Amino acid sequence: MSTLWLVLAVNSVTFGGLLFLLSAGFSLIFGLMRIPNLTHGSLFMLGAYFGATFVGGMLGIVFNFWIAALIAAVVVAALGAVLERFLLRQLPGQQLAQVLVTLGVSFMAADFCLMVWGGDPISVATPPSLVGFLRAGPAVFPLYRIAVIVIAVVVAIALWLLLDRTRLGAMIRAGVDDPDMARVVGIRVSQLFTIVFALGAGLAAFAGIIGGPILSVYPGLDQDMLPLALVVVILGGTGSLLGSFVGSIIIGFIYNFGQAMFPELAYFVLFLPMLLVLILRPQGLFGRFVP
Amino acid sequence: MSRKLTRRTFMASTAVGAAAASFRFPTPAIAQAAPFKLGLLTVKTGPLAQGGIQMEQGVQVFLKEKNNMMAGRKVEFFSADTGGNPAGAKTKAQELVERDKVDVILGPLAAFELLAITDYIAQAKTPLLSLAAAEDVTQRRPNPYFLRASACSSQAMHPMADYAAKEMKLKNVITISEDFAFGYEQMGGFQQTFEDNGGKILKKLWPPIVTPDYTPYLAQIADCDGVCQGFAGSNPLRFMKQYAAAGLKFPVVTGETGGDDALLHAFGDEAIGLVSCCPYTADLENESNKRFLAAMAKDYNVLPGFYAAGLYVNCQVVEAGLQKNGGKSDDKEKLMAALRSVSLTETPRGAIKFDHFGNVVGDFFIRKLEKTNGKLINKTVKTYHNVSQFWTYDEKKFLQQPVYSRDFPPVKS
Numbered sequence: 001m002s003t004l005w006l007v008l009a010v011n012s013v014t015f016g017g018l019l020f021l022l023s024a025g026f027s028l029i030f031g032l033m034r035i036p037n038l039t040h041g042s043l044f045m046l047g048a049y050f051g052a053t054f055v056g057g058m059l060g061i062v063f064n065f066w067i068a069a070l071i072a073a074v075v076v077a078a079l080g081a082v083l084e085r086f087l088l089r090q091l092p093g094q095q096l097a098q099v100l101v102t103l104g105v106s107f108m109a110a111d112f113c114l115m116v117w118g119g120d121p122i123s124v125a126t127p128p129s130l131v132g133f134l135r136a137g138p139a140v141f142p143l144y145r146i147a148v149i150v151i152a153v154v155v156a157i158a159l160w161l162l163l164d165r166t167r168l169g170a171m172i173r174a175g176v177d178d179p180d181m182a183r184v185v186g187i188r189v190s191q192l193f194t195i196v197f198a199l200g201a202g203l204a205a206f207a208g209i210i211g212g213p214i215l216s217v218y219p220g221l222d223q224d225m226l227p228l229a230l231v232v233v234i235l236g237g238t239g240s241l242l243g244s245f246v247g248s249i250i251i252g253f254i255y256n257f258g259q260a261m262f263p264e265l266a267y268f269v270l271f272l273p274m275l276l277v278l279i280l281r282p283q284g285l286f287g288r289f290v291p
Numbered sequence: 292m293s294r295k296l297t298r299r300t301f302m303a304s305t306a307v308g309a310a311a312a313s314f315r316f317p318t319p320a321i322a323q324a325a326p327f328k329l330g331l332l333t334v335k336t337g338p339l340a341q342g343g344i345q346m347e348q349g350v351q352v353f354l355k356e357k358n359n360m361m362a363g364r365k366v367e368f369f370s371a372d373t374g375g376n377p378a379g380a381k382t383k384a385q386e387l388v389e390r391d392k393v394d395v396i397l398g399p400l401a402a403f404e405l406l407a408i409t410d411y412i413a414q415a416k417t418p419l420l421s422l423a424a425a426e427d428v429t430q431r432r433p434n435p436y437f438l439r440a441s442a443c444s445s446q447a448m449h450p451m452a453d454y455a456a457k458e459m460k461l462k463n464v465i466t467i468s469e470d471f472a473f474g475y476e477q478m479g480g481f482q483q484t485f486e487d488n489g490g491k492i493l494k495k496l497w498p499p500i501v502t503p504d505y506t507p508y509l510a511q512i513a514d515c516d517g518v519c520q521g522f523a524g525s526n527p528l529r530f531m532k533q534y535a536a537a538g539l540k541f542p543v544v545t546g547e548t549g550g551d552d553a554l555l556h557a558f559g560d561e562a563i564g565l566v567s568c569c570p571y572t573a574d575l576e577n578e579s580n581k582r583f584l585a586a587m588a589k590d591y592n593v594l595p596g597f598y599a600a601g602l603y604v605n606c607q608v609v610e611a612g613l614q615k616n617g618g619k620s621d622d623k624e625k626l627m628a629a630l631r632s633v634s635l636t637e638t639p640r641g642a643i644k645f646d647h648f649g650n651v652v653g654d655f656f657i658r659k660l661e662k663t664n665g666k667l668i669n670k671t672v673k674t675y676h677n678v679s680q681f682w683t684y685d686e687k688k689f690l691q692q693p694v695y696s697r698d699f700p701p702v703k704s
Contacts, residue, residue, distance in 0.1 A: 004510050011506045111336060119341035121525030123532065123557050133538055140538030215503050216532060216557075218525035220338030224501050259498070259507040263470075266499050 003138045008256045014145040016252025017152030018214070021207035022225060023232040024159060024244045025200030031176040031239020031288065032196045035088075035095055038102040040204050041226030042109035043080060047072045047205020048217040049117050052124045055212075065127035073206040080201025084194045092190075106222060114219050124212030144213055151210060155203070156245055163241060172196060176239040176288055228255075231274045237287025246285060326367040327613065327620060330387035331602075332380060332398035332408075339375035341524055342598040343400050345553060346422070349595065349602030350397065352586045362613040373399055377407030384408045388415045394620040397605050399423060400598075402444075402472055409434050416623040418612075418630055420605040422598065426476050427694050429650035429680060436623075438630055438649045440608050441601040442570045442680075444473055445480020445695055447546045448521075449682035450655045450675040451568035452481045455544050456488035458673070459566070461517035463491050464544075467508055467530075468521035470497040470697075477521035477546050479695025484682060485519075486700070495702055505530055509537040517541050523548035528557055535561030542566065550660060553596030555667045558660070562667065565660040571600040571640045572656040572671050580639040595639075604638045611635060652679045 022044055029037045054068035063071065083105060091097045130144040163169035174182040175189055183189050208221075215221065228251065236247020251270070258269030282290045331350055334343030347370055359366050369391045371383035380399050387393045388411075395418045399405055405423035412419045413434050421437070424444040428434050455461045464485060468474030474497065482492045493515050496508045512518060518541050522530050527549045534543065543565050550567030573584060573594055583603055587595040595603075612630035613620065620626050634644035643653040655678045658669035681689045693699050 007510045008507060011504070011510070015504055015506070114336065114340055119344045120553065121341070121528045121557050123528060123559050125559070135538075142536040142538075144536070214533070214536075216525070216529045218338070218528070219340050220501075220525070223338070224503050228503075255504070256507045259502075260511060263497055263508075266470075266502075 004260070006136070006139050007141070008260055009253075010139075010141055011145065012252040012256040013249060014148050014252075015255060016249035017149045018207065018211050019228055019232050019251055020152045020245050020248035021155060021210060022204060023229040023236075023248060024155070024241065025203035025207075026229045027233045027236070027238060027240065027244045028172070028196055028203075029200040030233060032172060032179075033088075033098075033193050034179075035098045035102070036230070037197075037200065038099060038226065039083065039106045039109065040200070040229055041222035041224075042106040042113075043076055043201045043204040044208040044211075044225050044229075045113060045217070045222040046079070046109060047076050047208030048124070048212050048215075048221060049113055049122070049208075050075055050205070051209025052122045052212055052217050053117075055124060055209075056122075065125075069206055069209040072209050073202040076205030077198040077202030081194050081198040083201075084197035088197070089190065089193070106226075110219065110222055117217075119219055121216050121218035123216050124209070126213040148210060148214070152248075155206075156241070159241055168195070228270075231270060234274045234284055235277050237284025239288045240284070240286040243284055243286035324364065327361055327364040328367045328369065328391060328393040328395075329361075329606075329609065330369045330371065330391060330393035330396040332371050332373050332383055332387070332396060332400075332404070334375040334400050335372040337375045338524060339400055341553075343372075343375070345593075345596065345598040346398060346400060346602045348587065348591050348593070349599035350606055352583065352590060352599070353603050353606035355590070356582070356586060357610070361610045362618040364613075364618055369393055373404055375401060375404070377403050380404035380407050381411065384411060388417050393417065394623075394626070395420065395609050397421070397602060397609075409437065412436050416627075418623065418627050420608060420630075422601045422605075424473055424476065426680070429646075429648040430690060431694060433648050435649075436627055438608065438627075438645065440604045440643060440645075440651045441597070442547060442655070443650055444476030444546075445483075446650075446678060446680050446682075447568045447570060447655055448477050448480035449484045450657065450678055451519075451544055451546060451566075452484035452490070453488060453675075454566070454568070454657045454673060455481075455517065455519070456485055456490045459517065459542060459544070461485075461490060461542070461544075463493050463515045464517045464519050465494045465496065465512050465515045466492060466519045466521075467496040467498065467512070468519075469500045469523070469526065471500055472696075473523060474521050475697050476695040478519065479700060480682075481519050481521075481546075482700050483695075486703075492702060495697075497697065500526075502526075503529075505533045506537060509534060509539060512539055512541070515541060518543045520545045520549055527551070528554060531558065531562045531565065544568075547571075547597050550658065550669060551596035551598075552594050552669055553598065555594060555660075555669065558667055560662065562660050563662055566657065566672075567660070567669065568655055568657050569597055569669075570651070570653060570655055571597050571604075572658050572669060574658075574669065574671055575639065575641060575656065577637070577639075577641065579637045583639040600639050604635075604640055604643070607635060607638055608633050608643075646679055648680070650680045652677055654678070 026040045051068050051072035054063040126144045130147050132143045134141040171187045232247040232251050236243030259266045333346045373379040373383045397420050402423045402425035419437050422441045426443045466478045468478050498508050545567045547569040550565050552573040611633045616626050616629040631645050636642045641654040643651050655675045656671045657673040658671050661670050
């Protein structure tokens, strides 16, 4: 039995790592622009599809997994910038309209993926250097999943440095805390929106391809992952990197242990904390404002 | 003298007009050259699109082969996208019947879609040929206008359990399948036959349909000598990958969707050794299948699986039924009777006929996933002939027990 708990505990952390990569971008966008970006799941899926195509070989070149991940992230970040600049910026301040636009774009993106890559699921090969297991007694931990934890921590540190130590980060934090004052002080908040949206999109896409060897890529991946991002961000708090990180780990544990112990109540167990947080502490554990 | 339009004049002229309008010249037999309208309810968007797209490909391949003719009549084909949900299925079914006035409907794909339209179909008296595996539509709540040429949920699992117990010599199996009717019915069928052959089901795991990471369930698979899974759509791919990644090495058996030939190009080496039971197998060597495979390769560059083959066979049944009925499709009851009496030998899945509930009786193939010349293929290792939805059980006794569900048969621990 203790092997079961050990495996579940380690998997909670690795799944939490993947969730962090997925939700960090969502949290930033929600924090700064005050809109829940419902395209986030599709950006995750697009990153996974692009990454899978690059890994599988495009135009005769087979890309190294990590290079493919970075290229996919950059491509989708560019798409995100275009989406923000030409669609969302046409609706300044109209949050409901912006939410609906992101929802509409997510449907279009899903159909686009179906058109280009077809309906069949695509398997992404685990990078050769990370194939294999770590064995601790009877417990087995796939090496790639351990690597995901490391990647998540590296990205978390990089994002923290960006937000805490750079001028851009200071502007973002100002925009999250008080967008009107930020404008008064001279920060070009609109330009910031585009940069942050692109960053969020790129992070989501990176998460998508990093998750590829674990989740594979298939139509419907966007709808499977978006609710998880929502739950993490609401629990952890909007606009807070630490909230994203802690929220991801907590949801990772709830997901793994909840499904193992109460399989009939799998969804209930996952969304109950979110409900409680919304009622008792609407800004989330580390949130900077009430959504 | 002005003529007033009195009420009497009006009524009289209306009566004459109506009589004239309803008078028809006797319609010659040319009316039978009227096109035969074939409708398809499929899913082309969303997570179920993978199977839905293949369903349409199967139909298109058939129509192309027959030059768009069935029993001497031109075929008008209407394809409708239900979106993979019950409301969409109902809306599209109504459109096909009332707006397009189709004679026969193929599809829908999912069991919950079928259950949403089954009453409407019976009321509209439109023959429906579906792949949807919901058991009771041909068992405890039979629909007289329904025909199933593929298999009901448990039909492939009874022979699978027989093979697992007798040939693979498995004794203690853990089952894992999605938490919905298709999963329950498959695993229930497996359990009943496996236990009848001396096996034991240790645990039944039910992950939700949407489960990105199966690890919490995989971590509970231990102390057994085999695993039976019933995943569908793209879930089998993810499951087999995560199963191997978790270091599990027990043999895995599955049903018609878990090892579908159409997924072969996406599976990796982790799927080698997967044993599946399916009403269709791409390596069946007969003339009809050879033609079908060639056409699918030429038009769509894919290896067909259960969905495409199932619809192709459905089209063959429609054509044979229409032929038997003299090419006529106005009298739906007679057409339905003709369809149910169809018995074919030359299909991509071999010989088929229907029982009195409209469910198929045919061959089921046990295949093992192997790697040959660097490619993954499903190799048939055993064929069970004349498998009906009741397996070897007495029909009356089978219908008296409840439909396979999450708790039936219960786990005897």
